[in-house]
Amino acid sequence: MIRLIGYFFGIGTTLALLVAAGVAIYIGHLSKDLPDYEVLAKYEPPVTTRIHASDGALMAEYARERRLYLPIQAVPDRVKAAFLSAEDKNFYNHPGIDVTGLGRAIIVNLQNFGSGKRQVGASTITQQVAKNFLLSSDQTYERKIKEMILAFRIEQAYSKDRILELYLNEIFFGFGAYGVAGAALTYFDKSVNELTVAEAAYLASLPKGPNNYHPFKHTERALERRNWVIDQMVENGYVTREEGDKSKAEPLGVKPRRNGTYLFAGEYFTEEVRRQIIARYGENALYEGGLSVRTTLDPKMQLIARKSMQNGLLKYDTLRGYRGPVTNIDVSGDWGVPLGNVKGLEDVPEWSLAVVLDSSETGLSIGLQPTRQISGEIVKERVEGTVSKEDMGFAMRHVVGGKTVKAKSPADVLKPGDVIFVQKNEGSDSAYSLRQVPEVEGGLVAMDPHTGRVLAMVGGFSYAQSEFNRATQAMRQPGSSFKPIVYSAALDNGYTPASVIMDGPITIQSGNTTWTPKNYDGTAAGPATLRSGIEKSRNLMTVRLANDMGMKLVVEYAERFGVYDHLAPYLPMALGSGETTVMRMVSAYSIMANGGKSIKPSLIDRIQDRYGKTVFKQDERGCEGCNAAEWKNQPEPELVDNSEQVLDTMTAYQITSMMEGVVQRGTGATIAELGRHIAGKTGTTNDEKDAWFIGYTPNLVVGLYMGYDQPRGLGKGATGGGLAAPIFKDFMRVALDGTPNVDFQVPEGMKLIAINRKTGMRAGEGEAGTIIEAFKPGTGPADSYWVIGMGADGSNATGGALSPQANQAIQSGGGGLY
Numbered sequence: 001m002i003r004l005i006g007y008f009f010g011i012g013t014t015l016a017l018l019v020a021a022g023v024a025i026y027i028g029h030l031s032k033d034l035p036d037y038e039v040l041a042k043y044e045p046p047v048t049t050r051i052h053a054s055d056g057a058l059m060a061e062y063a064r065e066r067r068l069y070l071p072i073q074a075v076p077d078r079v080k081a082a083f084l085s086a087e088d089k090n091f092y093n094h095p096g097i098d099v100t101g102l103g104r105a106i107i108v109n110l111q112n113f114g115s116g117k118r119q120v121g122a123s124t125i126t127q128q129v130a131k132n133f134l135l136s137s138d139q140t141y142e143r144k145i146k147e148m149i150l151a152f153r154i155e156q157a158y159s160k161d162r163i164l165e166l167y168l169n170e171i172f173f174g175f176g177a178y179g180v181a182g183a184a185l186t187y188f189d190k191s192v193n194e195l196t197v198a199e200a201a202y203l204a205s206l207p208k209g210p211n212n213y214h215p216f217k218h219t220e221r222a223l224e225r226r227n228w229v230i231d232q233m234v235e236n237g238y239v240t241r242e243e244g245d246k247s248k249a250e251p252l253g254v255k256p257r258r259n260g261t262y263l264f265a266g267e268y269f270t271e272e273v274r275r276q277i278i279a280r281y282g283e284n285a286l287y288e289g290g291l292s293v294r295t296t297l298d299p300k301m302q303l304i305a306r307k308s309m310q311n312g313l314l315k316y317d318t319l320r321g322y323r324g325p326v327t328n329i330d331v332s333g334d335w336g337v338p339l340g341n342v343k344g345l346e347d348v349p350e351w352s353l354a355v356v357l358d359s360s361e362t363g364l365s366i367g368l369q370p371t372r373q374i375s376g377e378i379v380k381e382r383v384e385g386t387v388s389k390e391d392m393g394f395a396m397r398h399v400v401g402g403k404t405v406k407a408k409s410p411a412d413v414l415k416p417g418d419v420i421f422v423q424k425n426e427g428s429d430s431a432y433s434l435r436q437v438p439e440v441e442g443g444l445v446a447m448d449p450h451t452g453r454v455l456a457m458v459g460g461f462s463y464a465q466s467e468f469n470r471a472t473q474a475m476r477q478p479g480s481s482f483k484p485i486v487y488s489a490a491l492d493n494g495y496t497p498a499s500v501i502m503d504g505p506i507t508i509q510s511g512n513t514t515w516t517p518k519n520y521d522g523t524a525a526g527p528a529t530l531r532s533g534i535e536k537s538r539n540l541m542t543v544r545l546a547n548d549m550g551m552k553l554v555v556e557y558a559e560r561f562g563v564y565d566h567l568a569p570y571l572p573m574a575l576g577s578g579e580t581t582v583m584r585m586v587s588a589y590s591i592m593a594n595g596g597k598s599i600k601p602s603l604i605d606r607i608q609d610r611y612g613k614t615v616f617k618q619d620e621r622g623c624e625g626c627n628a629a630e631w632k633n634q635p636e637p638e639l640v641d642n643s644e645q646v647l648d649t650m651t652a653y654q655i656t657s658m659m660e661g662v663v664q665r666g667t668g669a670t671i672a673e674l675g676r677h678i679a680g681k682t683g684t685t686n687d688e689k690d691a692w693f694i695g696y697t698p699n700l701v702v703g704l705y706m707g708y709d710q711p712r713g714l715g716k717g718a719t720g721g722g723l724a725a726p727i728f729k730d731f732m733r734v735a736l737d738g739t740p741n742v743d744f745q746v747p748e749g750m751k752l753i754a755i756n757r758k759t760g761m762r763a764g765e766g767e768a769g770t771i772i773e774a775f776k777p778g779t780g781p782a783d784s785y786w787v788i789g790m791g792a793d794g795s796n797a798t799g800g801a802l803s804p805q806a807n808q809a810i811q812s813g814g815g816g817l818y
Helices: 002-032 037-042 077-087 099-111 125-134 141-157 160-170 179-188 197-208 219-235 241-248 267-281 283-288 299-318 336-340 390-396 479-491 530-535 539-549 551-560 571-575 582-593 649-665 669-674 720-735 804-811
Strands: 049-052 058-062 172-174 292-295 351-359 363-368 384-388 397-400 403-406 418-424 431-435 441-447 454-458 500-503 508-510 513-515 526-529 604-608 614-617 679-684 690-697 700-707 751-756 770-775
Touching (some): 049 283, 077 125, 125 141, 160 179, 179 197, 197 241, 267 292, 384 418, 390 431, 479 539, 479 551, 530 539, 530 649, 539 551, 582 690, 669 720
Antiparallel strands (some): 351 418, 363 384, 397 403, 679 690
């Protein structure tokens, strides 16, 4: 018997050794094909890029995987406790594999063998790191063995905290969120530090299967799993029983964060920044690079710009009558569902979509669009209101078949089933006013003239309606708002504000084409000074001035100011018939406002990479001595501005002074009501297709235009002074409120001399009709009366002929009228 036992023992030992050898050979074979776990040391996951306003407010996030990388030191203990309790309570004690848990899983799987139930695993956090980073998710024993081998190796190479850090930043939580920091924001709109025990426990529930514990589709299952995690936290001693019971009594409280942009009214600005980052660094850097972008946007000023521009567009549009409903739906049954499916304007929250339930002689009965839940289901409650005849007064003139018809009652304008926009009346619970999305559009830019920082930008009435940015992308004729460039070129090249030019008829012949420019009012004032020409926006004077000094000089200055890249040297271009953008025009006026120095318009102040290193800085000024090691009574360091001087400082003041006259007594006189030191210029293109105003104080430049996207006339008498200047005034009234009324600084060495407004000659003491004019050293009022553009015999001189290539420019309209 003893020999028999020894015999079987020998056979068993041999078999065991053979099995062990086989296992060793198998594991050795698998080990050869294992990926290099050292890549974990260089782990750089796709991270969300975040864009902020100048005050730090979050504007937008861009990511393929919504993740914010968080060092383990920044993860609160209660959050760590939740994940350890849910996934691996022995994490800090095992060598990469939890033998006890593994044995328990094997027993369960043997018991369930053949039952069809899914096999359970016993993966530690280290094993999950190995799987998530280095292996596939295949449910095979081979993959499981590889996972274990890698887990041992990872534990030997990295600290427990590093492994937990990798795990917490990599795992998927659903709703497009990766990593615990991204999940906290996505599910609760909170930072990780703000999570409660209940919220941390719910997030710890999700890695097992985010869709299985969906907060809206499977609420009860999600609560059950969360509460189990809380119980584990109590059992493991991370929270007290009392705290655990209190946490389990709380609802899930999930409040998903809205994707896309977050800062109200910043959509156009944000999209422009997005395009610039892609152009600079590429799409991968934007959607995976984890950049931190600090923009130049001033949120308060942006709100002012949005409101001023929208009010101006609406005021113009409502005077043209009502064009009809958004669409029409069936209201015979439950109108809430079809109305809920109509797309509104999410960036115009003051407005709501509504459906007409009844229309009569006194007004409308309406039903408001129901709100949507996160789950996508529409609330079925009926919210109703009224629109009185008085609150839809502009619609009594409505457009039918392209013609404006006067209605007798609201029932003539709208019928049941018509979907409309409405806005709740202030102080009322159920009274609304009819609204209409304007057809006319426009763009506005506000800029710091000293740095080029764009402080506010409006690209249209609604980004939700049209993403086309009319401040940066729309190519429009600037009209007479281009004239200050022409006058600046003249003042920089020997002319003075008192130079006299003939404001009289002029005819230019080019082959078979004849161009006869006219002033807006059709009259000619005769000889007048440059100041008078720009204040009254006289076309004939501008054409003669450009013809006298030569269009090549005008082209040079237009390109030097950045208004155009290449401008054809034809006289009609002097009246602003070339196309450019609002951004370029505001940048050009900034040169005049800052004393003649070139600027680069910028929407971005600084860009940092995921590690906080600055990779882009807009401010290129040098600062010697800013980083002194110690204080030795040395003078304070100064920022050195190396910007190119593209316009003489004195010329810049002269043109500014002349444009102050535009505001005080010229075509922009409505702005004088502000009582501020403001310079500016109106602009209206041929056939009243665009209305412009660009103006500035010493520290703020604002420019805008109004016009249809498909250019057509704005109406007889529509001018920059009548349409665009009031929008500028409304903006400046609020934007400058509470700021000092700073005057434009006269450059040292300039002479201020009283001249006769009409003749441009030195005025005698007590002479009527005089004005103080600024002259450069070596210049002054003319000693004798001389009129530019006057023939030797006293007749009106005729400008030179245009080349055949200029015919198209002539036919296109010739630019600025007023």
